[in-house]
Structure formats: structure tokens, C-alpha cells
Amino acid sequence: MSTTVRGAVASEADRAAFRAGPVDEQSRAxxxxxxxxxxxxxxxxxxxxxxxxxxxxxxxxxxxxxxHVAAARARSGYRRLTGVYDPAAPVSEAPVATIASWLGELTVPGHAAVPACAISAVTVAPTHRRRGIARAMLEGELRAAADAGIPVAMLTVSESTLYGRYGFAPAAASASWRIETRRATWIGPRPDGRVDFIARETLRELAPGLHERVRLSAAGEIDVPGSHWDGFAGTTPTAEKAGDKRAIQYTDATGEVRGLALYTVKENHDDFTKATVRVVYLLADGDDAYAALWRFLLELDLVAEAHADELSVDEPLRWMIADQRAATVTVRDHQYVRILDVPAALEVRRFGAPGILALDVSDALGHAAGRYLLEVDADGAGRVRAAEGDLPAGAVEVSLGIEELSAVYLGGVSLATLAAAGRVRSEDPSAAARVLAWHRAPRLSIWY
Structure with a gap:
């Protein structure tokens, strides 16, 4: 499946300029x-x-x-690296706080992508906490992104309570599955084509191209930096227990590779028929590849349980097993999003229904505050302009913070739900929710 990206995308020149940009002067001072x-x-x-x-x-x-340093150096060229240094520290050459970022692309509803500042490696040494360092770094990185004209920032988090104060919101949840394989019983499709073992190096070679074919089909996915594929496949010199990973591919009836998966098996020494398989990564281009790979993994010999993380909250797999209670599913926040430019962000995505929304957006950091008129046509395309004067007939007024707008951006939560939670004010939240909704739940299949 090949799809053309609508809207502005990040060029290599854009990425290089962002990497080379100066630190934020306000945070530096x-x-x-x-x-x-x-x-x-x-x-x-x-x-x-x-x-x-x-x-x-x-x-x-x-x-x-x-x-380790040499390997990390070789695969970190795509990132903008920043540190906070204490000249009075005994080891003054080591930063007391770190942050990394890069210009990537975030998939949004409607098979489109928007340029996004990905943020990672946020640390503050315990010796330097509560001195405003994290705030200075994150606000500085957001200002740098906004100055570069990047409409959205994104991150995956270790500490979920930290980022709301900067306008980030959980926009795409992930699901972790634990499946009792013998109880599950496969009732899904049995596609033509074949599943075969391949070398991890082969998977590393095939994965980037396959991911590019499919990443626009699910809001929340990103363009994966090349070094991440080495981490998945264990093809770096410093990879730990890389030999435990087994790679498979699915080829369709024409011989084209349509799916890839990596998994490990943990033996049960008390009962050799009750091993546990962990799905490290599964990438499928189409329903047949998805079904074939999952059937293979759930029907492995001598395996009693299958575990998988970073799955969608609406996996088709649930409807491919006879006993849905064989699967224990845990949902958690995963992909966080922060809108910096409301018109640029909203005009890239598609919407669930036509309508007119008057959005009164507050933003403590000032990047996206304002009153906006979102007009969505019958094809789901939106146009955004400043809301001035009298509103058009039928416009639904919505008052919300940038955190709430960021939460609904990918279609992962209903605006009506946020209104019921007291996070959004509107005279007709259900009508607004229909406009901002999307028919497929967002997902992100990696950490970064």
C-alpha cells in the first residue's frame, strides 16, 4: 500500500537546519x-x-x-543534542541535564503527515532537581521548534505527570497483550502466501521500506530513524542478547514481502511445553500479512503464553481468536502530542464529519492561544482562520486548553469525553466530537 503525503513534509534541509539551530536564548539566560x-x-x-x-x-x-559510545555516536547524527552544565561540579564536563530532539513526521488522520519535533533523552540529575532546569529545557525546545515553523511536538514518556504543564497530552494509547495461546484458538483468516524465517540482518534491511509503505495508515505513527531499526533487530555491535531474537517474514502469493516480525522465546524449565513468546515487533502491510504473522506466533509449539506491547487499542486480533478472554489487555498512555500552530496542525488532518467549530484555545506558554474558526467540508478537509466578529450560522463554540486540543488531535479520545470530565466547555460537545473524531484509533508501535 503506497500513499502520497498531503501537506508540508520535512525535507532533509529542514532537518539539518533544525539540528544546527542555536539553543533558546531565553532559557540560556x-x-x-x-x-x-x-x-x-x-x-x-x-x-x-x-x-x-x-x-x-x-x-x-x-x-x-x-x-557503546562509538556505536551511539554512529547512529545519533539525526538528533539535536543539548546539555545543561554546572561549572562548579566535580565532573564539570558531564551535563547535569540532557535533552535530544529531531525533526520528524507524525501521521495524522486521513493518511497524512505533519512535521513534528520529536523530543527524547530528557534527564535531570538528582543533584540538580527543583532548580527549573527541566522547565528551561522543555520550554526552550518548544520555542526552538515554534521558531522553526514546526506545527507539533511529540514524545513518549517515562514520567507521565511531567509534561502536561508544557501543553503535552496523551494522544495515542498503547495496549499490552498477554494471550493464553492454547485457550485462544485461531479462527481468523488463513491467507495464501507463506511465513519463513529470515536473518535479523535481512529484517533490518527490509523494515524501513515496509514501514514507509504503511506508516500513513495509522495516526500516531512516525517516520522511524534508521538507528531504531538496528535496535529492534539487534544488528549493532553492542546489542545485548541479540541472538535471542528470531525474525520471520510473510510473502504474499506473488512473492512480495508484506510482513515482518521479531520475537523471542523464554523457556519454562518447570514445564517445557509452557514457554513464553514475546513479540518484539510486528509490521504488516495489509490484512493478510497481519493474520498470517499472528497465526504463526500464536500457534508456535511448546508455547503457553504470548506477550506483546505497543499494540493498538482496537487490534483486529481480538476478533481472530475464539476465546477473547484468553487475552488480558492493559491500556496505557504512550504517544504524547503538543500542538504549537493550530491552523497548520488542523489543516493537515482529515475530520470525521462536516461542521463548523469556533475554538477558543488557551495556552499558558502562548504558542497556540487564540480564537479559531474550523470549517470542515463534506470530504473531511478543514480550513482554519481567525474567529473574528459574528460566527457563521451553525457554528459550535468550544472552549479548551491546548492540552485538550492536543489530546483529540489524533482522534484517540472523544471531545465529548473530555467535556464530561470537565476539561472542555461547549454547548454541544457531541456535535463538536463528531467533527474531531476519526474512525480508527491512533497507535504508535515504537518508543523513542
Missing amino acids: RLAESGLDYRRTTVDGDDFAPWLQSVARGFQDGERTAE
Whole structure:
């Protein structure tokens, strides 16, 4: 399946310019008042290794070896790296806080993508907490993105309560599945084509192209940086337990590769017929590939349970097994979104129904505050302009914060639900919800 992206997309020149951009001056000055130095880190410079060690410490990982540093350096060129340094610290070359970002693309409803600032590697050393460092970094990165004309920021989070104060909201949830395989019993399709084992290196080669074919079909997905595929496949020199991963592909009746999956198996030493399979990653181009790969994984010999994470909240798999109670599904927040430019963000996506919404948007950071008129036609395309003077007949007024608008942006939560929760005010939230809705739940199949 191949789809043309509507709207502006990120060019390589755009990405390079964002990487090379200066740190935010307002945040730099604020941190300087506390004796801290806020500056960019270079992948090729001597400051990269200390920056990487600080990131590892922040996520409670072990110290990085020279081999780890070299491998990370080789695959970090796409990112903009920033650190906060304390000249008075005993190890002053190591930052006390870190943040990374890059210009990517976020899939939105309607097989379209919008340029987005992806944020990652946010850490603050426990020795320097409650000094406004995280606020300075995140607000600085958002200002840098807004100055670059990027309509949206996005991130996946370890600490979910931190980011709402900056306007981020959980916009695409993920589901974790635990399936009792013998109880499940496959009743789904049995496509033509075949499933075969392949080398992990082959999967690494095939995955980027396949992902590009399918990523516009689900809102919430992103264009995956190349180094992430090495992490999945375990094809870096520093990959741990890479040999535990097994790779398979599905080819259709014409011989074209339509699906890929990686999985591991954990043996049960008390009962060798009750091993556990963990699905590391599954990528399917079309319903046949999806069904064939899942059937293979659920019918593996000597396996009693299958585990999988980062799935959609409306997986077709639920309707492909005879006993839905064989699956225990846990849902959690995953892909966070923050709109920076309301007209640019809304005009890229498609909408669930025609209508006119008058959006009164508040934004504590000032990026997106304003009154906007969203007019959606019968084809689901929206046009946004400033709401001035009398509103058109039939316009539904909605008052909400940027966090709430960001939450509904991908169609992952109904505006009516947020209104019932006291997060949105409108005289007709159901009508507004129909406009902002989408027929398929958003998803994001990776962490970043």
C-alpha cells in the first residue's frame, strides 16, 4: 500500500537546519542566572561521551563503554543534542541535564503527515532537581521548534505527570497483550502466501521500506530513524542478547514481502511445553500479512503464553481468536502530542464529519492561544482562520486548553469525553466530537 503525503513534509534541509539551530536564548539566560551553562552538544566532539553517560545515568542504565559510545555516536547524527552544565561540579564536563530532539513526521488522520519535533533523552540529575532546569529545557525546545515553523511536538514518556504543564497530552494509547495461546484458538483468516524465517540482518534491511509503505495508515505513527531499526533487530555491535531474537517474514502469493516480525522465546524449565513468546515487533502491510504473522506466533509449539506491547487499542486480533478472554489487555498512555500552530496542525488532518467549530484555545506558554474558526467540508478537509466578529450560522463554540486540543488531535479520545470530565466547555460537545473524531484509533508501535 503506497500513499502520497498531503501537506508540508520535512525535507532533509529542514532537518539539518533544525539540528544546527542555536539553543533558546531565553532559557540560556534563565539558567545562566543560576550559574548553569545551557549549550548544544556535538555528536563528533569530545563532549558527546559525557553527554551520553549522563543520559544513561538519568535512565538508570549502566555506564557506557568506549564501544557503546562509538556505536551511539554512529547512529545519533539525526538528533539535536543539548546539555545543561554546572561549572562548579566535580565532573564539570558531564551535563547535569540532557535533552535530544529531531525533526520528524507524525501521521495524522486521513493518511497524512505533519512535521513534528520529536523530543527524547530528557534527564535531570538528582543533584540538580527543583532548580527549573527541566522547565528551561522543555520550554526552550518548544520555542526552538515554534521558531522553526514546526506545527507539533511529540514524545513518549517515562514520567507521565511531567509534561502536561508544557501543553503535552496523551494522544495515542498503547495496549499490552498477554494471550493464553492454547485457550485462544485461531479462527481468523488463513491467507495464501507463506511465513519463513529470515536473518535479523535481512529484517533490518527490509523494515524501513515496509514501514514507509504503511506508516500513513495509522495516526500516531512516525517516520522511524534508521538507528531504531538496528535496535529492534539487534544488528549493532553492542546489542545485548541479540541472538535471542528470531525474525520471520510473510510473502504474499506473488512473492512480495508484506510482513515482518521479531520475537523471542523464554523457556519454562518447570514445564517445557509452557514457554513464553514475546513479540518484539510486528509490521504488516495489509490484512493478510497481519493474520498470517499472528497465526504463526500464536500457534508456535511448546508455547503457553504470548506477550506483546505497543499494540493498538482496537487490534483486529481480538476478533481472530475464539476465546477473547484468553487475552488480558492493559491500556496505557504512550504517544504524547503538543500542538504549537493550530491552523497548520488542523489543516493537515482529515475530520470525521462536516461542521463548523469556533475554538477558543488557551495556552499558558502562548504558542497556540487564540480564537479559531474550523470549517470542515463534506470530504473531511478543514480550513482554519481567525474567529473574528459574528460566527457563521451553525457554528459550535468550544472552549479548551491546548492540552485538550492536543489530546483529540489524533482522534484517540472523544471531545465529548473530555467535556464530561470537565476539561472542555461547549454547548454541544457531541456535535463538536463528531467533527474531531476519526474512525480508527491512533497507535504508535515504537518508543523513542
